[in-house]
Amino acid sequence: MxxxxxxxxxxxxxxxxxxxxxxxxxxxxxxxxxxxxxxxxxxxxWTNSNEKSPYNYHLINALGMRAHRELENEFGARPWFHGGGAVEWRSNAHEAQELDDRVARLIGWNYAAEWISADRLHKLEPALAREASGDAKIAYFADEGWMDPxxxxxxxxxxxxxxxxxxxxxxxxxxxxxxxxxxxxxxxxxxxxxxxxxxxxxxxxxxxxxxxxxxxxxxxPTIGLLVVTAPAQSGVRRVVRTSAVNLRPDGAGRIMLHSEHDEQGFTLESSSDDTYPAAVAMIERASRIYPELAGARPEAMRLSHRAIxxxxxxxxxxxxxxxxxxxxxxxxxxxxxxxxxxxxxxxxxxxxxxxxxxxxxxxxxxxxxxxxxxxxxxxxxxxxxxxx
Ligand SMILES: Cc1cc2nc3c(=O)[nH]c(=O)nc-3n(C[C@H](O)[C@H](O)[C@H](O)COP(=O)(O)OP(=O)(O)OC[C@H]3O[C@@H](n4cnc5c(N)ncnc54)[C@H](O)[C@@H]3O)c2cc1C
CATH class of the missing domain: 3.50.50.60 (FAD/NAD(P)-binding domain)
Incomplete structure (x- = not known):
């Protein structure tokens, strides 16, 4: 042995x-x-193979997504996993073009990627403000989800x-x-x-x-900043990605938020006093699309290094x-x-x-x-x- x-x-x-x-x-x-x-x-x-390239890196992440699904067959349940897909729209022209290109590439790779209407978006996410996505095209990635590590x-x-x-x-x-x-x-x-x-x-x-x-x-390694709100009952149901902020439920009414623009300049030594203003700003931006998030309190700011x-x-x-x-x-x-x-x-x-x-x-x-x-x-x- x-x-x-x-x-x-x-x-x-x-x-x-x-x-x-x-x-x-x-x-x-x-x-x-x-x-x-x-x-x-x-x-x-976020369990996904969305922004992964080259193709072989995309492929192993797609294999990871499939392995997550298979755990349910193997164990009968997978309480760590939350499906429902992910929605994404981009409000600035450069990012919108990148999303266009990405959706086309992912469809070419037989990945579950599609454009959906604002009505469908609101059926998926009823708590979203009506004007949340503006004129932007809305992408939906049905097989994605998030997991509780x-x-x-x-x-x-x-x-x-x-x-x-x-x-x-x-x-x-x-x-x-x-x-x-x-x-x-x-x-x-x-x-x-x-x-x-x-x-x-x-x-x-x-x-x-x-x-x-x-x-x-x-x-x-690069630094990452994640913000978790106190229970907020905001109605966020799945992974939502926008130019302003990314967010998803985190269990028990809490929401997890992330924004690459807000993590620059921090180190692992940064204190919660240092990260608090960025957390409040992220929640404020999120509340423009999910009004029930207005005034939600940041309960945790987590800094960590990506293992790259x-x-x-x-x-x-x-x-x-x-x-x-x-x-x-x-x-x-x-x-x-x-x-x-x-x-x-x-x-x-x-x-x-x-x-x-x-x-x-x-x-x-x-x-x-x-x-x-x-x-x-x-x-x-x-x-x-x-x-x-
Ligand atoms: C901000 C952020 C967002 C992310 N978002 C996503 C996402 O959306 N989707 C996704 O798929 N991935 C995401 N990731 C990446 C993902 O979280 C990591 O790839 C994954 O957690 C790495 O797991 P690991 O087991 O390799 O490492 P770790 O979880 O870091 O585990 C390593 C363990 O080793 C222990 N250790 C270290 N040194 C020693 C030692 N000398 N002796 C004994 N023990 C030791 C540590 O205590 C730790 O418990 C994200 C990461 C970050 C930082």
Missing amino acids: TQFVVVGAGLLGTSIAYRLVERGHSVTIVERDHPGAGTSGSSFA GVYIEFFLGKARDLGAKLRRESVTGVELSGDKVTGVKTASGTTIGADVVVNCTGRWANDLGQDVRMTFPLA PGDGVSAVGPVPEVSGYYAAVTHSGATLAPWLGQVVAAELAGDADNDALQDFRPARFFGRQIDTSASTRKAQHVSTTPDR
Whole structure:
């Protein structure tokens, strides 16, 4: 039986750990904080393959969406998931053109993207102000949704532990090697946890395990600011994206808001006093389209780093010069987690390498040739509708 140490109990670590232990492997998850304490706990968590390019990056995200759907067939319920699609319109000419181009591209890729009328928009979102979208064209992406990372992580971690996975709440401070072969990890308490394979699922902190430079690759994290309101009963039903603000329900009447324009200039050290004015401004802009949001109180402002490998797309796989080390680091992890859990566990268990991941191997950062046959493949249809 192969001994795996999975470092990090976020969306990726818990997904991969469960699928490994399900296959009969011995798994120890090492998490320095509480499960979900990293980026997964501060994510907009919109499940989509909407603004993803090139095609192969779009493809893996579409596979992630399908994997989310399949979890319902597998477990009978998926209380972390909220469907209903996403609506989007753009009020400035440049962004409207980009949306036009994007919808055309997505339709060409057989993605569920369509233009809808203002009447249909108001049927989907009855609480919207009548004039909310103005003259803008309205796009609808029916298969998209959002997920609650905390609920997902608790579910998969619980399942993994039921099957025998161990959770250790310690900080990994080193990856142990014998020659070029990983033998385990060292933790802050000075303990060594032996392993045949170490799976690094620490996201934005993937280079901070005290490991040999051969197990690091460039990361380009960007700062994100999310605002959560106090319960507001605003009537927001699904993911809504506009030039002014993006928003979605966050459970129990709360709304989560995000706007790329409002996150510049903050650091992880910024205090809630620093972010409060941006939060109030976001809510004010949102209340122009959802009047019931007027005066809603920002209950939380969350700053976190997106886990983005140096060239902007996922880094999933082994590194060339060390055996027994596997990294799974990506943005879009809320979308990708259930699919990555399955394909990474299958690869680690010795199944054939997954073709769809060939463009996303960490080896590319080490000047290694990668198989590019996948990038020239014709766009293939990935059904994101339920299989049952
Ligand atoms: C603002 C924002 C919005 C986003 N919106 C979306 C979206 O709409 N859709 C989408 O799909 N994705 C989105 N993402 C991205 C998504 O949230 C991430 O890709 C995903 O959460 C990454 O999960 P992870 O498990 O890889 O990492 P993390 O959740 O960061 O987990 C890593 C874990 O490793 C632990 N750790 C770190 N170092 C050590 C160590 N030395 N020893 C032990 N444990 C350690 C941390 O405590 C943490 O719990 C967003 C991200 C941000 C920041």
